[in-house]
Amino acid sequence: MTTQTDLLEFFKALAEPKRLKIAGILAQSPHAVEELASLLQLSEPTVSHHLNILARAGLVRARAEGHYSIYELRTDRLEYMAERLLAKDTLPALANDVDMHAYDRAVLHNFSRPDGRLKSLPAQRKKLEVVLRHAASLFKPNKRYSEKELNTTLSRLHDDTASLRRGLIEFKLMQRANGQYWRTD
Template identity: 50%
Template sequence: MTENLELVAMFKALADSSRLKIVGLLAQQPYSVEQLAALLNLKPSTVSHHLARLSEVGLVSARAESYCTIYSLDKTALEETTRRIFSREEMSEGAADIDLDVGDRNVLADFTRPDGNLKTIPAHWRSSCGASSKPSSREPANGDGEFYSSSQIH
């Protein structure tokens, strides 16, 4: 579950177009806040905020260089996260708590009474279940050899 929360945090960090642009620029080379701000036409404080969010999830690292801080993309962390996100196990774990039978139960609830008896035959089943206005040439619909008409079924 903790890994799932980490992935959610990663997606949230990347769910901003400015942060995606920053990641793209840092993938090419390291930059300072001022350089990124000039390239993206953003205020340095805004770029710092975005870098902090990217740093929180481990995508960006910083190093002091003379009077400014240089940011670079941690490509290894990005590759590991990408590999983990798209692994079969991780994708399956993300859907582990989903009830796959809920649709079937809802359909049954719509067409059955509380005692379990059928309320009505679903319209798309009528023709395939022998419940049509034309009798089937193979079997009668009731035990007397008679067929039910469409009005008797509806």
């Protein structure tokens, strides 16, 4: 959440040639807006705009001196961000608000009729597994089912209960012993 906007602001700030160059110049020594405009061959408002974006990202800071605004690079902030990139849990956290089951739902939706029955069994393993996980979810954990019960439930999904049953075993979603089946959770 905060991590995302944080990093995004940081990257956006430096993802522009002129701003990157400004950072480079300020890394050598602080400069006034007017000077930067000359060095970069840009108008002052444009430089002001860039500096504003860099400042929002925390990368530069202005101090007033006379009626100049002297901008300097905040190397501490830069180092902090670089270290966050090196931290092993920063990037994975960016996917926190992603619904990791969206793909499963999409696949399921693609292979299902409006009434919830399957149009067919997917040929691709990746998608077959999704469908089978769905099938497995029709059964309660820690409960034993006879093959007859199993087939009855599976037939709500698709006529080819044999393939479904075989898949459930093959993908280790269910286990069998003595003619009884149960979910492996």
